[in-house]
Amino acid sequence: MKVLGIVVEYNPFHNGHLYHLNRAKEIVKPDYTVAVMSGNFCQRGEPAIIDKFSRAQVALLSGVDVVFELPFVYAIQDAGGFAKGAVGLLERTRVVTDIVFGSESANIDFLTKIATIMIVQPEPFPRLMKEELKKGHSFPNARKYALLKYFELTKEMDPKEVLKIEKSNDILGVEYIKSLKELKSDIKVHVIKRVGAEDKDADFKGKFSSATAIRKMIIDGQWDKVTQAVPETSLRIISRELNEGRGPVSIQQLEQIILAKIRLMRREELQKLYGFSEGIDLRFVHCASKFGELDQFLSCIKAKRFTMSKIRRLMLYALFNISQEFLSQCNESGPQYLRVLGFSSKGRQLLSVIKRRSSIPVLSVCSLYKKVLQKVLKDKTNRFTVDQELFEKQLLLDVQSTSIHSLLFPNKSERSADRDFHIPPIIVG
């Protein structure tokens, strides 16, 4: 049995995603396709434009068989933590045989080589890395320069290739491979050359516009352009959500919530959170105090060393009190459950296989989590590797982040929290 695994955000699902999904299937020819998808907040540190249930529905209607939710704590991490969560989750299903990811370079040998260097840390790489970080570069940039110098010195590969992997999908790709290696996974990795606009390209580029550009067009109401850039199914679900007043959700709507939260925090509290080192805590306090607009607040914090995505993620760590300690535990232990957002009729068969094999429990009906957890803790087969506290904390954050996401809906009567406990998995077909 061949099972294709993909890691997605679908924020929102566009033509590039559909192309990727179909190409991946052509390459792997799977019996089933499983997606692990960010929930209501995405890796750019922003709330998703429509909620996870709707995005899962589009995925299922577009040919995915099962959609699992990437727990919030992984979805809002940098490439390393994001990959640990996503690949860790796919591996723990114990059924995924192949992973396909998009890549700008599409050079799997090179990506694998870099992943190996990251794990093995052969000299002089660690020293080069330290030097570049000292210069004030962001982590991805420091890595790029360190790798350039490493290959110039060792001649193991052509240094010029390094310059090609500075795009986000290649960076993620390296982390996927690295995570699989660390898990000693048997999953096979394939890459697809990405088509169309880059994620960060905010301009309309016709059929293959970036998700960033499409979100902007949705918010601006440029439906003629949105129509060109997303498949019909996606358009239909997006329109339905907006008509019901459950979107578009944007980071802008978090403005007062975020600023109030940080204005009420003391430096000592911020310092306990993940990533608030090197004076960034002081910048947060200072900028939240100085500015009353989110854009100005974020710009005020911006420094060469930090990408804007990283700053937005830090902002979410502050809002959700993500401590250094908790995040480290999560990255060490991996996801603790397989939260089912939805499945197709074919996916239902696969789910019953996963329920028998997976090393973490399948959570189909979120409100039954206590029962599921009890069953797992009583299991005598040693099949499960679940930590009760971590399970509960990860799930609580998923539920809380959904509660904050729904608070941002334009339609106030749709803003009730605990949607996770009330909305059953989406079933398609």
Place this chain on the structure above:
Amino acid sequence: MKVLGIVVEYNPFHNGHLYHLNRAKEIVKPDYTVAVMSGNFCQRGEPAIIDKFSRAQVALLSGVDVVFELPFVYAIQDAGGFAKGAVGLLERTRVVTDIVFGSESANIDFLTKIATIMIVQPEPFPRLMKEELKKGHSFPNARKYALLKYFELTKEMDPKEVLKIEKSNDILGVEYIKSLKELKSDIKVHVIKRVGAEDKDADFKGKFSSATAIRKMIIDGQWDKVTQAVPETSLRIISRELNEGRGPVSIQQLEQIILAKIRLMRREELQKLYGFSEGIDLRFVHCASKFGELDQFLSCIKAKRFTMSKIRRLMLYALFNISQEFLSQCNESGPQYLRVLGFSSKGRQLLSVIKRRSSIPVLSVCSLYKKVLQKVLKDKTNRFTVDQELFEKQLLLDVQSTSIHSLLFPNKSERSADRDFHIPPIIVG
């Protein structure tokens, strides 16, 4: 030297306030008049419609000589805590000789009698009180019924008088007298019969409309009515603030901040806060989850036992993390500083006297608080009764509440925090 002390909110300053101020001066014939005024949040558990600096300015322009800020932690308590803070502050100036307060009954003997019963708790009053609370009455109502029965039994006074003291000013009056007695204060108390509409009367009543009604008219833009209900000076300052985009501030603008905060709190956290006993914590969690609108949220919590003002105050305890322990300490130790919001040229003379006599330090320039505190801690005269930790915590809350209040300004460029550190005392005349 006669110094008149008054306790005010001036949210906003209206004709009734001006009448009260002038009548009080006629009665006491003071050399100076000192007001202790709520800061940016008021006793009804709501943000003030314009900020404390502007409201202090109106007070000074209307004949008050010095305006002190009632620290936030007292301003948002029920009558008992509010009075402890306000009267405690006036007493600690060591210059106030007379206090005048408005009263619906204007029966000072009766109010004093009740205050004495509250302190002495003569039998069978405590038992009657317990019985009434058990029936599910709010605290003020339980007290009313218990007093009725107490006077019916003891015949100490005419029970019918009790029915007259259920209005908010009489309830506060009892607490003022009680606080003065507890402090063994020499300050003389006078009452003035209140004129015009009751505070909670939300309808326009012409010249003597209630503050509640006036706030509503300001928010609705009914300036013809506002003009009738407030003195010219007040109208001018309110208009200036609204033109600059620093008002009108209303509780409505706290909607997402409050709901987000409570959705991110766990029951255990709420239970540590002041007043979240008897299942009210569960109601908060449940109602914040169910509703995305502030009005619905508050109505959902409403129970016979709790007045709406109390629920709004609890909401603020949740937002500002006011713990049971901290609030009890504050009520035991009283205010820790005399924060000067503004003074007249005459008030300047009085301030120099207060600086020599007061038992808590005068804080004229908020940003110099560390220096002031150090000086007090080093003082060898035993004149001061200041607890360093409490001083810092009370002041931090004042500063934080200002930072949240300014976040609610319509004009985003006015929303910077730390206004307390940047705006000097208002000087008039």
